[in-house]
Amino acid sequence: xxxxxxxxxxxxxxxxxxxxxxVRDSKVTDGPAFAVAPAAWTAFLxxxxxx
Numbered sequence: 511x512x513x514x515x516x517x518x519x520x521x522x523x524x525x526x527x528x529x530x531x532x533v534r535d536s537k538v539t540d541g542p543a544f545a546v547a548p549a550a551w552t553a554f555l556x557x558x559x560x561x
Contacts, residue, residue, distance in 0.1 A: 524551075 521536040531551045534543035546554075 523534055523536045525532040526548075529547070530545045531548060532543060532545045535541055
């Protein structure tokens with residue numbers, strides 16, 4: 511599953527797999543990316559929602 515998150519000019523892609531989420535800048539597809547465990551992504555989203 512792939513999501514695009516678009517806030518004006520800041521866009522990221524999030525690809526969800528059973529044990530890992532992969533995140534990258536949608537405009538720089540050959541640039542840096544990172545992978546996190548689903549629990550870490552959930553914790554990040556919970557924190558981001560409260561900022």
